[in-house]
Every structure is written in C-alpha cells, then in structure tokens.
Amino acid sequence: MTKEIYENPDLKKERQNCPFNKEEITNFLDGGKEKTTERRQLETYILSDEQLKDAVPMEYLSHADKYAEELRKSCLLMHKLADSPAGQVQTLRALMGAGLGSAILKEGNPIALHYVMFIPALMGQGTVEQQAKWLEKAYNLNIIGTYAQTELGHGTFLRGLETKATYDPVTKEFVLESPSLTAYKWWPGSLGKTANYAVVMAQLYTKGKCEGIHPFMVQLRDEETHEPLPGILVGEIGPKLGMNTNDNGYLGFDKVRIPREQLLMKHSQVLEDGTYVKPTNSKLSYGTMVFVRVVVCQDVTVNLRKAVTIATRYSCVRRQSELKPGDREPQVMDYQAQQHKLLPPLAATFGFQLAADHLWNLYNTANNSMEQGDMELLPDLHGLSCALKALCSSEAANFVETCRQSCGGHGYMSCSNFPRIYGQVTAAITYEGENTVLWLQVARYLVKTRKEKSGGLSVKYLIDEEKGPRTVDTTPEGIVKLYRRVAVGLVDIAIAELENNSRKGYAPHDAWNHAAVHLIKAAQAHARLFVVESFVDSLKGSRLSAPVRAILSQLCELFIIYWILDRSGDFFLCANLKKEDLLQLNSKYVQLLAAIRPQAVNIVDSFDLRDEILGSPLGCWDGNVYQRLFDEAAKSPLNQKNVHESFHKYLKPLLKSNL
Numbered sequence: 318m319t320k321e322i323y324e325n326p327d328l329k330k331e332r333q334n335c336p337f338n339k340e341e342i343t344n345f346l347d348g349g350k351e352k353t354t355e356r357r358q359l360e361t362y363i364l365s366d367e368q369l370k371d372a373v374p375m376e377y378l379s380h381a382d383k384y385a386e387e388l389r390k391s392c393l394l395m396h397k398l399a400d401s402p403a404g405q406v407q408t409l410r411a412l413m414g415a416g417l418g419s420a421i422l423k424e425g426n427p428i429a430l431h432y433v434m435f436i437p438a439l440m441g442q443g444t445v446e447q448q449a450k451w452l453e454k455a456y457n458l459n460i461i462g463t464y465a466q467t468e469l470g471h472g473t474f475l476r477g478l479e480t481k482a483t484y485d486p487v488t489k490e491f492v493l494e495s496p497s498l499t500a501y502k503w504w505p506g507s508l509g510k511t512a513n514y515a516v517v518m519a520q521l522y523t524k525g526k527c528e529g530i531h532p533f534m535v536q537l538r539d540e541e542t543h544e545p546l547p548g549i550l551v552g553e554i555g556p557k558l559g560m561n562t563n564d565n566g567y568l569g570f571d572k573v574r575i576p577r578e579q580l581l582m583k584h585s586q587v588l589e590d591g592t593y594v595k596p597t598n599s600k601l602s603y604g605t606m607v608f609v610r611v612v613v614c615q616d617v618t619v620n621l622r623k624a625v626t627i628a629t630r631y632s633c634v635r636r637q638s639e640l641k642p643g644d645r646e647p648q649v650m651d652y653q654a655q656q657h658k659l660l661p662p663l664a665a666t667f668g669f670q671l672a673a674d675h676l677w678n679l680y681n682t683a684n685n686s687m688e689q690g691d692m693e694l695l696p697d698l699h700g701l702s703c704a705l706k707a708l709c710s711s712e713a714a715n716f717v718e719t720c721r722q723s724c725g726g727h728g729y730m731s732c733s734n735f736p737r738i739y740g741q742v743t744a745a746i747t748y749e750g751e752n753t754v755l756w757l758q759v760a761r762y763l764v765k766t767r768k769e770k771s772g773g774l775s776v777k778y779l780i781d782e783e784k785g786p787r788t789v790d791t792t793p794e795g796i797v798k799l800y801r802r803v804a805v806g807l808v809d810i811a812i813a814e815l816e817n818n819s820r821k822g823y824a825p826h827d828a829w830n831h832a833a834v835h836l837i838k839a840a841q842a843h844a845r846l847f848v849v850e851s852f853v854d855s856l857k858g859s860r861l862s863a864p865v866r867a868i869l870s871q872l873c874e875l876f877i878i879y880w881i882l883d884r885s886g887d888f889f890l891c892a893n894l895k896k897e898d899l900l901q902l903n904s905k906y907v908q909l910l911a912a913i914r915p916q917a918v919n920i921v922d923s924f925d926l927r928d929e930i931l932g933s934p935l936g937c938w939d940g941n942v943y944q945r946l947f948d949e950a951a952k953s954p955l956n957q958k959n960v961h962e963s964f965h966k967y968l969k970p971l972l973k974s975n976l
C-alpha cells in the first residue's frame with residue numbers, strides 16, 4: 318500500500334496547470350540536464366546518511382558542543398568524498414557553500430577555509446615546487462589550513478598590517494613576529510581550533526627594507542598532538558552573529574622561525590642572500606581575495622534563493638485578514654504589498670546568478686592569461702569582482718530580511734532558518750573586503766577609465782558613449798540604455814565633485830574623501846548596469862522554450878523596472894526620465910506583479926531545493942507549516958517537563974514573598 322503524501326491544498330492548487338516546464342528552469346540554473354542529474358545524485362548520497370543527521374537542533378547546544386558536532390559531520394563528509402557520485406571538485410563546491418553543505422553543516426563548516434582560501438592561496442601564490450610539497454598533503458587532508466590576513470588592528474588597510482617576517486640570511490629563515498596586540502591575526506576562519514597550517518600575510522623585511530605584505534606558509538600546530546608549536550599563540554575569538562562553527566580565530570607570533578622556502582614565491586622571491594625579486598604586478602599577492610569575491614557572488618545568490626523559496630511557499634499557505642469583506646481570508650501572497658516584497662527578490666536570484674556566471678567566466682579567462690604573464694585583464698577583474706561582490710551581498714542581505722519580515726512572527730523563529738541565512742549573507746558584506754571599501758575601489762577604476770579614456774570590457778561604455786536621441790524607451794533593451802546613462806551620468810557627477818573639491822584647494826586624497834558619497838553611488842550604478850545587462854543579454858542568447866522564456870522575461874522586466882522605481886532620482890537626474898515615464902513604468906510594474914503572482918510557487922519549485930537544504934518548517938514542499946512548527950516547538954528542552962526546576966528555585970519563592 319503506498320502512503321499518501323500530504324500536500325497543503327493551497328500549494329497543490331498553486332502547482333496545478335503550470336504553463337512552463339519547471340525542469341527546464343532547473344536545468345538552466347544548474348547549467349544543463351546532466352548537471353541536474355549529478356547534483357540530485359550527490360544530494361541523495363549525502364542526505365540519506367543517517368550519521369549526518371542532527372539528534373537535536375543546533376540551537377540547543379553550547380558553543381563548544383556546536384563546534385564538536387559540526388566538526389564530526391564535516392570529517393564524515395570528507396570521508397564520503399572518495400565515493401561521491403559527482404566529481405571531487407563539484408562535491409567540494411556543493412559541500413562548502415550555501416546549498417547542499419548547509420543542510421548538514423548549519424552553523425558553518427569548520428574546514429571551509431581550507432578549500433575556499435588555503436588551497437586557492439597555495440595554487441595562486443605557490444611555485445610549482447611549493448605546490449608539489451604541500452598541495453597533495455592539503456588535498457589528502459594530511460594538513461588543514463586557513464588564510465590568516467586580517468589583524469585586530471587592520472582588516473581593510475592591508476598596507477597597515479603589522480605582522481613582520483624578517484629575513485635572516487645567516488640561517489636562511491624568516492622570523493615571524495607580532496610586534497603589538499593589534500598585530501595579532503584576528504578573524505581567520507578555521508584558525509581557532511581546526512587548522513594546523515596557515516597561509517599568513519606578513520610584511521616582508523629583507524636587507525633592512527620593508528617590501529610590503531607577502532604570503533608565508535606556516536605550521537601552527539603539531540601534526541600529531543595538535544598542540545600549538547613554540548611561539549604560536551592561537552585561539553578562537555568567540556560567538557558571532559552567525560557562522561558560529563567556522564571557529565574564527567586569533568594568532569600571534571613570538572619570534573617563530575620558518576625556512577626561506579616557506580615564502581610563497583610564485584610572484585616575488587627572496588634569494589638566499591636576501592635579495593628581493595619584485596612581482597610583475599604588486600597586487601598579485603591579493604589574488605586569493607579576488608577568487609573568493611567571485612565565488613561569494615554565487616553563494617549569496619543560493620542563500621537568497623533559499624529565503625525566497627521559504628517566504629513564497631509560506632505566503633501561499635498563510636491566510637490572514639480580509640481582502641473582500643465577508644470572503645474567506647486570502648493567501649497573504651494575494652496582497653499586492655506581499656508580491657512587492659517577494660517578487661523582486663525572486664527575480665533578483667536570476668539576475669544575480671546570470672551576472673555571477675559572467676564574472677566566473679571572466680575570472681577563468683583572466684586567470685589563464687595571467688598564468689601566461691599577461692596582466693591586461695586584472696584591473697577589469699578586480700573592478701568587476703569588487704562591484705558584484707558588494708552589490709550581490711548587500712542586496713541579498715536586504716532581500717533576505719524582507720523575506721523574513723514577509724513571514725510575520727513565524728519568520729522570527731530560529732527554526733524558520735532566516736536568522737542563519739541572514740547571518741551568512743550579511744557576513745559577506747564585511748568579509749573579503751568591506752563593501753564600502755570595495756565600492757571605492759570600483760569608483761577609482763571608473764574615474765580613471767573615464768578620465769584616461771582607457772579601461773577593460775566592463776567599462777567600455779564609459780569610453781564609447783552612445784550617441785543619438787535621448788528618448789526614453791521602456792523595452793528591456795531601452796531600459797539597459799537608461800541604466801548605462803545613469804552610470805555614465807553618476808561617474809561624471811562624481812568627477813565634477815572631485816574637480817570642485819580640488820578647486821576649493823583640497824589635496825587629492827581629501828578631494829577623494831569629500832566626494833565619497835558620489836563615488837559610491839557611481840560604483841553602485843555601474844554594478845547594477847552589469848547585472849541588468851547580464852540578465853537581458855543572457856535571456857536573449859539562451860535556447861529556451863517559449864513558455865520558460867516568457868516567465869523569465871517577465872521576471873527580468875520586473876526586476877529592471879523595480880530598481881528604476883527604487884532609485885528614480887538617479888534616472889531623473891541622468892537619464893532624462895520624466896514623470897510620465899515613471900508613471901508608465903509604475904503601472905507596468907504592478908501589471909507584472911499580477912502576471913507573475915500565479916506562478917510564484919512554480920518558479921521557486923523549479924529551484925529544486927530539497928527540504929533539508931531549506932531547513933525551515935515554513936518552506937517545506939508539502940506546506941504542512943503548522944504541524945511542523947509544532948513539532949519544532951516540541952524539541953525545546955523547556956518542554957521536556959511540565960514544571961521546570963527553576964520554578965522551585967526562583968519563581969515560587971518570589972510568588973510566596975508577598976512583595
């Protein structure tokens with residue numbers, strides 16, 4: 318006898334008569350049918366392992382127990398890697414990120430940094446010989462590493478890092494020192510308790526001269542006992558807003574000696590006599606950060622997909638208030654206000670992914686040419702990775718919070734999974750370059766390009782400005798032109814502000830600081846243009862069935878109009894937008910909300926996120942929200958007895974005290 322599977326009647330209705338093939342969207346997002354099959358096989362393989370399931374929800378464990386539990390599962394996952402049905406790289410990517418990995422390692426993977434930064438640093442910064450020495454050990458997990466750059470006193474300003482590595486030509490060693498409290502490394506993930514090695518960024522001194530920050534391979538702990546080595550002061554920094562089992566740590570050095578060969582020497586070298594050999598580009602030692610900025614764009618997008626799926630399904634199950642007097646309470650999704658909260662982030666998930674795909678392609682192309690010694694693409698890669706990391710993380714964090722709010726009180730429960738998702742996405746605003754700082758890097762590139770009439774592909778529009786009539790065309794292609802005009806216009810306003818500040822007598826750095834508001838706005842407009850252009854162009858260039866193209870085009874139009882309405886001032890200022898145009902866009906926007914609304918559940922279904930990955934009673938496929946919320950409450954330790962012992966200890970005496 319087959320067991321009948323429950324499905325909430327409202328969700329069932331939402332899923333009836335879907336006009337497009339959901340599987341086609343799934344394949345589109347996965348990058349092909351075969352990729353979908355592989356992903357599903359991998360998910361079944363991992364998620365069917367009973368040992369990877371939690372006995373109690375993580376929330377009820379202590380800080381130390383959470384770490385131990387996540388480490389247990391993380392190690393088990395690594396054992397499973399060898400038999401994985403997908404390739405090793407694909408499995409690792411799935412396990413380190415916000416998708417499959419987050420279904421098992423809910424509070425953060427204690428060995429994530431090993432794969433996300435330590436191995437990439439070795440590959441990007443190590444010579445062939447150095448890679449031969451350490452990479453195999455790293456891949457085999459004989460050693461576990463992290464990336465230790467940020468210090469207590471400095472994270473952004475890398476030239477201000479204090480950790481010193483002084484070359485001693487007599488012993489052919491570097492001496493590592495933390496000259497002050499603020500020089501302690503502070504924040505590196507996995508550093509607190511897990512890693513026994515690190516790539517440490519330190520100021521390199523040789524022949525009495527500081528040559529700037531360089532990467533050093535440093536052993537931190539004994540490979541057998543895991544005790545810190547002499548001169549190594551290491552520990553964990555304590556609980557955070559999220560990612561609590563990433564064991565972010567601190568690290569100090571008290572005259573720790575390492576052999577010369579442990580300077581990672583792919584780009585610059587120190588010869589035996591202490592002679593320093595410069596790199597071809599001084600920023601090559603920043604390469605590991607560029608890689609992570611690129612993958613973060615993909616990761617926050619997956620997190621946003623999870624949040625939107627939870628909120629959309631819940632909003633179709635939840636009935637509240639009265640729309641028509643006397644009628645049954647409507648699904649909250651039928652309120653236009655709710656659609657305005659949820660459909661823009663739903664559309665954004667597609668825009669962000671398509672832009673992140675473009676960035677990933679640029680990363681690979683640029684990396685290949687840099688391997689051949691050609692640095693031409695580096696400025697464009699740096700500019701675009703900063704722009705997209707900053708835009709995707711900040712927009713996704715705002716959207717995730719909106720999704721949480723759209724679920725009312727239940728969205729505030731830990732078990733809704735919104736707190737965790739938010740904790741992860743908002744962290745990405747800060748790590749790998751604080752967003753404001755990255756916006757200013759982007760602005761620097763834009764101003765330089767505009768002034769010098771030279772720059773990479775992503776900023777070509779600042780050089781070859783479009784001529785022709787400045788009418789407002791509200792087709793998607795016309796809208797892209799509006800975004801372009803805004804980006805050019807805001808860069809020009811920022812330049813005018815800089816020139817104005819110079820005329821006032823400001824020195825260049827002061828002129829820059831006093832133009833920061835305009836510079837950041839220009840950088841954001843550039844990033845938005847890139848996303849909008851990627852969205853429109855990718856749909857034009859893809860082979861999709863007519864029904865799938867129709868729904869994705871509606872989402873695209875909705876999204877690109879949403880951003881205009883959100884920042885109409887910029888469009889009035891720079892793109893010749895008139896009141897009538899705005900009103901026309903406004904009515905188009907609400908028409909699109911209504912047109913997309915009936916397909917919202919079908920679209921999030923096509924993300925194909927398993928319940929374990931969503932991790933929320935509000936977002937499960939079956940929509941059995943209330944029963945699942947009750948089941949979660951039953952897990953609270955406070956519900957294991959009718960009367961808690963603290964009643965007798967504290968409350969009863971108070972009740973009897975006749976205050």
Ligand SMILES: CCCCC/C=C\C/C=C\C/C=C\C/C=C\C/C=C/C(=O)SCCNC(=O)CCNC(=O)[C@H](O)C(C)(C)COP(=O)(O)OP(=O)(O)OC[C@H]1O[C@@H](n2cnc3c(N)ncnc32)[C@H](O)[C@@H]1OP(=O)(O)O
Nearest residue numbers: 409410413414432433472473475600603616699748749750
């Ligand atoms: C199996 C694979 C793994 C799959 C992974 C899957 C999922 C993972 C997803 C998520 C990750 C999960 C967990 C990880 C969590 C957290 C990890 C976090 C790690 C960290 O945070 S590491 C520390 C990061 N720190 C920073 O980012 C510091 C920010 N600061 C800087 O980058 C720089 O200092 C600065 C702000 C950019 C400025 O540097 P500065 O030296 O002062 O330079 P300027 O004078 O301002 O500029 C000079 C010149 O150089 C150019 N420039 C600057 N940076 C770069 C660069 N990176 N590349 C190229 N060029 C650069 C700049 O443009 C200037 O050029 P000019 O031509 O104008 O002179």
Ligand SMILES: Cc1cc2nc3c(=O)[nH]c(=O)nc-3n(C[C@H](O)[C@H](O)[C@H](O)COP(=O)(O)OP(=O)(O)OC[C@H]3O[C@@H](n4cnc5c(N)ncnc54)[C@H](O)[C@@H]3O)c2cc1C
Nearest residue numbers: 465466467471472473504505506744747748749750751753
């Ligand atoms: C979850 C998490 C994980 C991390 N993992 C790692 C890791 O694995 N390894 C590692 O090395 N580091 C790691 N970090 C550290 C992270 O990279 C830094 O916190 C980040 O680069 C910001 O630096 P900061 O903390 O010094 O901030 P600050 O630079 O002190 O920023 C404080 C404020 O000053 C502003 N500000 C700073 N400089 C400027 C400027 N030039 N112009 C305008 N405004 C400015 C910023 O915008 C911000 O508002 C992690 C951080 C977090 C939160």
